[in-house]
Amino acid sequence: MKSMKQYAFAVAALALILGMQSCKPKSAGSAVSGDAAAKVYVAPGKYDEFYNFVSGGFSGQMSVYGIPSGRLLKVVPIFSVNPENGYGYSEETKPMLNTSHGFIPWDDQHHLDLSQTDGNIDGRWIFANANNTPRVARVDLSTFHTAEIIELPNSGGNHSSPFITENTEYVVAGTRFSVPPDDKNGDVPINTYKQNFKGTISFISVGKEDGKMDIAFQLQCPGVNFDLSHAGKGKSHGWFFFSCYNTEQANTLLEVNASKRDKDFIMAVNWKKAEEYLKAGKGKKQAVKYAHNVYNEKTHTATSEIRTEVTVLDTKELKDICYFIPCPKSPHGCDVDPTGEYIVGSGKLAALIPVFSFDKIQKAIADKAYEGDYDGIPVIKYEAALYGEVKKPGLGPLHTEFDGKGNAITSFFVSSEIVKWNIKDLKVLDRAPTYYSVGHLCIPGGDTKTPNAKYVIAYNKITKDRYLPTGPELAQSAQLYDISGDKMQLILDFPTIGEPHYAQAVAASVIRDRSVKFFKIEDNANAFVSKGEGTTKVIRTGNKVDVYMTAIRSHLTPDNIEGIRMGDDVYFHVTNIEQDWDVPHGFAIKGATTGELLIMPGETATLKWTPDRVGIFPFYCTDFCSALHQEMSGYARVSPAGSTVPLTFSTGTNQPKADSTAAGTK
Amino acid sequence: MKKLIVLSLAVALIASCGQNKSTDNSIADAGSKAATTDAATTDANPSYDPHRGEGKFTKVELAATLDAAKADGGKKVYDVKCGACHKLTDEKLVGPGWSGVTSRHAPEWIMNFITNTDAMINKDPKAQAQLEICLVRMPNQNLTDDDARNLLEFMRKNDGVK
Numbered sequence: 001m002k003s004m005k006q007y008a009f010a011v012a013a014l015a016l017i018l019g020m021q022s023c024k025p026k027s028a029g030s031a032v033s034g035d036a037a038a039k040v041y042v043a044p045g046k047y048d049e050f051y052n053f054v055s056g057g058f059s060g061q062m063s064v065y066g067i068p069s070g071r072l073l074k075v076v077p078i079f080s081v082n083p084e085n086g087y088g089y090s091e092e093t094k095p096m097l098n099t100s101h102g103f104i105p106w107d108d109q110h111h112l113d114l115s116q117t118d119g120n121i122d123g124r125w126i127f128a129n130a131n132n133t134p135r136v137a138r139v140d141l142s143t144f145h146t147a148e149i150i151e152l153p154n155s156g157g158n159h160s161s162p163f164i165t166e167n168t169e170y171v172v173a174g175t176r177f178s179v180p181p182d183d184k185n186g187d188v189p190i191n192t193y194k195q196n197f198k199g200t201i202s203f204i205s206v207g208k209e210d211g212k213m214d215i216a217f218q219l220q221c222p223g224v225n226f227d228l229s230h231a232g233k234g235k236s237h238g239w240f241f242f243s244c245y246n247t248e249q250a251n252t253l254l255e256v257n258a259s260k261r262d263k264d265f266i267m268a269v270n271w272k273k274a275e276e277y278l279k280a281g282k283g284k285k286q287a288v289k290y291a292h293n294v295y296n297e298k299t300h301t302a303t304s305e306i307r308t309e310v311t312v313l314d315t316k317e318l319k320d321i322c323y324f325i326p327c328p329k330s331p332h333g334c335d336v337d338p339t340g341e342y343i344v345g346s347g348k349l350a351a352l353i354p355v356f357s358f359d360k361i362q363k364a365i366a367d368k369a370y371e372g373d374y375d376g377i378p379v380i381k382y383e384a385a386l387y388g389e390v391k392k393p394g395l396g397p398l399h400t401e402f403d404g405k406g407n408a409i410t411s412f413f414v415s416s417e418i419v420k421w422n423i424k425d426l427k428v429l430d431r432a433p434t435y436y437s438v439g440h441l442c443i444p445g446g447d448t449k450t451p452n453a454k455y456v457i458a459y460n461k462i463t464k465d466r467y468l469p470t471g472p473e474l475a476q477s478a479q480l481y482d483i484s485g486d487k488m489q490l491i492l493d494f495p496t497i498g499e500p501h502y503a504q505a506v507a508a509s510v511i512r513d514r515s516v517k518f519f520k521i522e523d524n525a526n527a528f529v530s531k532g533e534g535t536t537k538v539i540r541t542g543n544k545v546d547v548y549m550t551a552i553r554s555h556l557t558p559d560n561i562e563g564i565r566m567g568d569d570v571y572f573h574v575t576n577i578e579q580d581w582d583v584p585h586g587f588a589i590k591g592a593t594t595g596e597l598l599i600m601p602g603e604t605a606t607l608k609w610t611p612d613r614v615g616i617f618p619f620y621c622t623d624f625c626s627a628l629h630q631e632m633s634g635y636a637r638v639s640p641a642g643s644t645v646p647l648t649f650s651t652g653t654n655q656p657k658a659d660s661t662a663a664g665t666k
Numbered sequence: 667m668k669k670l671i672v673l674s675l676a677v678a679l680i681a682s683c684g685q686n687k688s689t690d691n692s693i694a695d696a697g698s699k700a701a702t703t704d705a706a707t708t709d710a711n712p713s714y715d716p717h718r719g720e721g722k723f724t725k726v727e728l729a730a731t732l733d734a735a736k737a738d739g740g741k742k743v744y745d746v747k748c749g750a751c752h753k754l755t756d757e758k759l760v761g762p763g764w765s766g767v768t769s770r771h772a773p774e775w776i777m778n779f780i781t782n783t784d785a786m787i788n789k790d791p792k793a794q795a796q797l798e799i800c801l802v803r804m805p806n807q808n809l810t811d812d813d814a815r816n817l818l819e820f821m822r823k824n825d826g827v828k
Contacts, residue, residue: 518808520808521746521747522746531745531746532745532746532747532749532750533749533750534745534749535745550750552750552751552760552805553751553760553802553803553805554760554802555750555760557750577746577747577750578805578807579747579805579806579807579808580805580806580807580808583805626802626803627801627802628760628801628802652759
């Protein structure tokens with residue numbers, strides 16, 4: 001990735017030296033005008049106007065920023081373990097990261113999509129993809145917890161995901177790296193890609209009320225690289241559009257071998273048609289293996305189930321589901337305007353932007369205006385689907401967002417700029433430099449029917465000199481532009497975690513008032529909850545010791561535990577019995593190889609500890625909770641295996657014996 | 667000396683805690699509530715009734731005899747949400763023991779304090795005096811109105827009402 005970046009930067013630099021008109025960023029000083037500070041200033045104690053949900057790339061997590069201040073509000077762990085709050089370390093959350101390959105502590109999180117109702121953001125959930133071990137996650141925006149993760153069989157590199165349909169009927173996933181289907185012998189020569197490798201698009205249904213995900217069906221498609229996607233909306237609801245590259249079907253040195261053809265494809269998918277075939281029983285059940293993990297907010301516990309079957313529709317046999325539309329030069333972004341009529345494909349090696357018309361695509365299909373087929377899928381004639389091309393917009397178009405006023409803003413990686421253009425007349429209206437090599441863009445609601453186009457945020461791939469140096473590795477840089485006027489105005493830089501790819505933003509009011517402040521202790525159904533100190537206890541079952549513990553400002557109960565022996569596995573089930581907002585307690589014990597816990601009010605979390613030596617082990621609250629936080633601690637005593645020290649536990653009563661000598665008075 | 671440091675640290679924390687709380691309160695209406703709190707600390711709110719405290723309870727009717735069902739309900743709430751810090755004797759644990767609490771405070775004051783904790787700690791002289799002793803702000807345990815009434819009855823039972 002780094003070398004690819006360096007290469008790309010070198011290309012950009014070269015382009016600059018050659019003095020191309022479109023690649024001439026002004027200096028940072030002249031690009032920022034006088035009122036920028038006032039536009040991004042959010043006074044202490046005041047709230048930002050927008051939430052910005054930003055993918056974490058190779059961090060595996062999602063970050064949440066306030067806009068326009070660019071302040072980091074939270075990092076939500078999704079696909080990577082997070083020792084900071086115990087995600088992936090506590091017994092309750094470990095199952096979230098289970099897969100058919102076993103527990104995986106990391107993934108590469110690229111894209112996010114907020115749930116929608118009637119094409120507008122409804123603020124209920126946000127979906128996230130895992131690129132490496134293909135998965136899709138759903139994050140609940142009332143708790144900002146990862147609520148569900150589903151793995152995808154028959155897939156490699158889940159990139160064109162997790163984009164949703166306008167009523168969140170489906171969230172999709174596609175293979176960036178085609179592979180042999182899971183039920184076939186995969187032990188084949190790599191250079192038999194053309195014969196043996198298939199691309200798969202998954203349609204994951206989303207429960208209307210509870211959001212529960214289920215793979216409704218998979219479309220088996222030719223082996224190519226599916227890159228990005230967006231659903232139709234309004235008139236094009238019922239269709240989904242995917243960009244694909246490597247239609248050369250190369251299996252080595254893709255940089256050269258997958259860039260040979262003048263045009264690759266946008267694949268249009270008629271998913272309503274696919275539903276009909278599914279209903280008619282045309283799907284084939286296929287034996288596969290994938291994990292489905294669900295977090296329950298009542299038990300505060302995740303469960304993981306391995307599923308073994310998926311229904312596959314073969315798009316070569318079942319006509320009228322998929323159509324290919326030629327698109328210049330390895331298309332990357334595939335974005336649909338607010339009306340649902342225009343589909344913008346961005347050939348990342350092209351110097352133009354093709355805009356396709358949904359109406360023309362429908363007519364081309366009706367007229368069978370095909371130039372042939374590709375592996376059994378009809379290929380629509382380019383001109384028959386094309387509305388028009390934006391000429392000389394810049395170099396290396398990647399992604400497009402919409403302002404809802406008839407304009408689009410496209411990012412240009414190679415020429416390091418964002419360009420605003422009019423969809424109807426395809427004329428360039430404005431351009432602004434980015435620092436440097438912009439990837440994705442985000443306008444609040446910019447991929448919905450009703451964008452809230454006050455700002456556009458550019459997520460840049462290269463940072464270089466934008467911040468104080470921090471050694472070889474730098475934070476990635478995002479840039480905020482005011483787009484309320486005719487001219488786009490750069491008003492803020494802010495650093496991000498990991499590498500930001502696609503992001504979403506929405507007016508704070510859509511999310512803010514739904515936020516849970518604490519969990520009701522009455523509703524806590526964890527198997528090891530302690531509802532009040534009177535129910536705390538320590539139970540030995542063979543070599544397993546369960547400690548039922550409570551935390552409240554400022555003590556843990558029990559805080560003296562004796563009778564633990566070498567060879568025991570000790571489970572600290574800690575219930576935070578506070579019932580107020582922003583009073584988490586932490587729990588850590590010396591030598592625990594499992595990290596720590598951060599327990600929200602009313603929640604129960606469990607840390608497993610396997611003592612490795614005899615002695616006294618302090619434990620304590622890790623989250624400064626009150627004036628007596630430093631006192632919030634206790635001791636566990638570990639005796640040798642076979643010891644006769646009785647199992648005892650207490651708080652406040654294990655006083656020194658009357659005849660013991662006070663310290664320091666000998 | 668060490669104690670002095672601990673004490674001054676604690677006082678500093680309480681001060682900062684108070685500010686945090688007014689920020690918490692500003693959720694619905696950033697700013698205006700904080701202003702109310704400031705006004706209260708400068709004693710510019712003569713309408714504050716230290717007998718009744720501040721909150722939704724203006725008049726609590728008590729029977730001469732105990733309502734045993736309510737007291738039982740209150741015991742259940744006590745076990746989950748209160749017992750970690752309050753003993754039923756006069757011994758202080760984290761907070762004061764409950765013995766005699768119903769003769770120290772009016773029933774309205776008690777019910778307001780346990781349901782509107784932060785506002786009361788910020789302005790009630792008796793609550794503030796107690797905080798200087800305990801140094802831990804009592805958490806708002808988010809009791810329902812019924813929970814609060816039941817707890818009051820349980821306190822009465824603890825104080826010998828038959």
